Amino acid sequence: MTNVDWSLVEVAAQLLKRDERDAVLGDLVEAGGESAWQGLLDVLGLVIRRQALRWRSWRPWLAAFGLALPASLLLMGFSLSVSWTYQHFIDPKVPQANGLMVGPGLWVLACRVFLLIGWSWTGGFVVGSVSRQTLWVSIASGCFPCLFCLARFREESLSRLCLLLFLAPAILGVRQGVRIIRIKMGSAIVLAMAVTALVIPARSGMGPWMLNWGLIWPAWYMVATARKPG
Amino acid sequence: MLGEFEYLLIGAAAGLGDNAYGAAIREEIEATTGRNCSIGALYTTIDRLEAKGLLKTWMGAATPQRGGRAKRMVRVTPKGVQAAKDFYDVVTRVSRGASWVANRTGSAS
Numbered sequence: 161m162t163n164v165d166w167s168l169v170e171v172a173a174q175l176l177k178r179d180e181r182d183a184v185l186g187d188l189v190e191a192g193g194e195s196a197w198q199g200l201l202d203v204l205g206l207v208i209r210r211q212a213l214r215w216r217s218w219r220p221w222l223a224a225f226g227l228a229l230p231a232s233l234l235l236m237g238f239s240l241s242v243s244w245t246y247q248h249f250i251d252p253k254v255p256q257a258n259g260l261m262v263g264p265g266l267w268v269l270a271c272r273v274f275l276l277i278g279w280s281w282t283g284g285f286v287v288g289s290v291s292r293q294t295l296w297v298s299i300a301s302g303c304f305p306c307l308f309c310l311a312r313f314r315e316e317s318l319s320r321l322c323l324l325l326f327l328a329p330a331i332l333g334v335r336q337g338v339r340i341i342r343i344k345m346g347s348a349i350v351l352a353m354a355v356t357a358l359v360i361p362a363r364s365g366m367g368p369w370m371l372n373w374g375l376i377w378p379a380w381y382m383v384a385t386a387r388k389p390g
Numbered sequence: 391m392l393g394e395f396e397y398l399l400i401g402a403a404a405g406l407g408d409n410a411y412g413a414a415i416r417e418e419i420e421a422t423t424g425r426n427c428s429i430g431a432l433y434t435t436i437d438r439l440e441a442k443g444l445l446k447t448w449m450g451a452a453t454p455q456r457g458g459r460a461k462r463m464v465r466v467t468p469k470g471v472q473a474a475k476d477f478y479d480v481v482t483r484v485s486r487g488a489s490w491v492a493n494r495t496g497s498a499s
Contacts, residue, residue, distance in 0.1 A: 179449050179462070184429055186452075186459030187413035205430035213434065 165196030172203040176210070211294075220294035223287050227378065228302035231283040232326075234372055236309050238279070239325035242272045243318050271362040278355040279375040280326040284333025286378040289341045289385075295334070302330075348386035352379035392444075392477040398423065399435050400444065400474045403464045411450060411461040412436075436464060444470030 169188065173181045184206065188199045214220055249269050287298045306324065313320045343351075356376055363372075392400070402418040403410040412432060419427045439445040450461040466474070485491050 179460070180433065182449070182452075182459045183412050183462035184433070186456035186461060187416065187429065189457040189459065190413045190455060191417075202429040205428050206433055209430040209434045 165199075169196060169199045169203055172200055172207065175207045176203070180206075214291075214293050217291075219291040220297065223291040224294065224298040224301040227283060227290075228287050228298040229305065231279075231287075231375060231378075232302040232330075233305045233309075234375055235276070235280055235283070235326035235330070236306065236323045238272075238276055238372060238375075239323055240315075240318070242269075242276050242325060243322035245269050245272050247317065268361065271358050275355065275358040275362045276326055277329045278351070278358060278379070279372075280329035281333035281336075282351065282355060282378040282382060283375065284330035284335075285337035285343075286333075286381055288334035288337025290337075292338050295338065299334075342385055342387045343382060345383070345386040345389055348379075348383040352376075352383045355379045391480065392473050395431065395435055396439060396444075397474060397477045399432070399439065400466055400470050403445065404466045404471070404474065410464040410466075412464075413456075413461070415464060433462075436462070439470065442469075443467060444473050 170185065173185055176184060184203060188194060188202065194202070246269055249266065287302070288295065291298065306327075309323055310320055313323060315322075356379070359373065359376065398419050399415060402415045402422070406414050406418060412429075416427045416429070416432050419425075419432075436445060436447060440447055444467060446465045446467055448463050450463040452458045452460045
């Protein structure tokens with residue numbers, strides 16, 4: 161193999177864990193007779209098998225398509241709702257936007273802001289903790305609706321960034337989920353009850369808003385999988 | 391029960407003894423069967439067998455002929471030996487009446 165060919169194989173092998181990369185590249189060097197193309201196929205074949213094995217579990221499916229994808233859509237909608245509430249709060253003359261019922265005062269705004277943070281953080285946490293090894297697919301699943309909605313956003317009174325208010329707490333949640341996987345039972349129960357209780361004052365009307373109730377389950381999933389005392 | 395490739399891998403590793411590692415096992419399987427053995431199939435099967443407790447693996451020392459890279463050494467565990475023996479017994483028993491088996495009672499010669 162030439163140096164250039166070998167570099168391609170080494171780049172592909174970066175997708176493997178360190179020990180496995182060492183063993184595989186060493187095997188290819190030792191075999192010697194294989195072409196660079198064959199070596200590259202060997203390495204990529206192993207990478208694909210490794211990825212495919214991960215998808216035999218329910219966890220990556222739940223994280224990517226059961227949570228990241230639908231939650232990012234709902235959270236974008238709720239981010240928008242929070243932005244309208246804020247707009248109405250600072251200037252009550254602004255008409256009720258797009259048929260949404262905007263509740264009065266600071267109390268509703270605060271509830272919605274806390275609820276947005278709670279839903280985003282718990283959703284991110286569960287995405288990060290349920291399937292760490294396929295996190296990149298979950299992130300892509302969450303980003304796809306964001307890009308789609310950003311491209312089609314036509315609301316003149318609001319910035320496009322208002323769609324992404326959920327992003328910061330969600331990213332923090334993902335980071336925490338990847339690092340600690342499970343939180344303490346007491347903290348999980350308090351968090352889940354707070355998130356559930358906040359829904360009542362923060363809700364606005366029926367219809368599409370009712371779908372947001374689906375954002376509660378990550379908090380209760382955290383309770384179900386929390387570290388038991390002792 | 392073991393699969394065909396799992397049995398080949400355990401058989402090759404057992405035959406190589408202390409020299410059983412990725413490249414040597416691959417070479418042994420290819421030489422014995424005459425079939426290509428991909429690195430992907432080899433290492434995912436090693437992982438699966440290790441998870442079942444049939445193999446034990448560890449990283450060996452780096453050698454110059456491998457470009458200073460370590461080997462993944464493989465040893466068959468007692469449970470692996472038993473699983474391979476069970477597989478071999480089943481194949482032997484099920485083949486007893488087959489026409490291609492030499493010294494078969496009756497028609498074979």
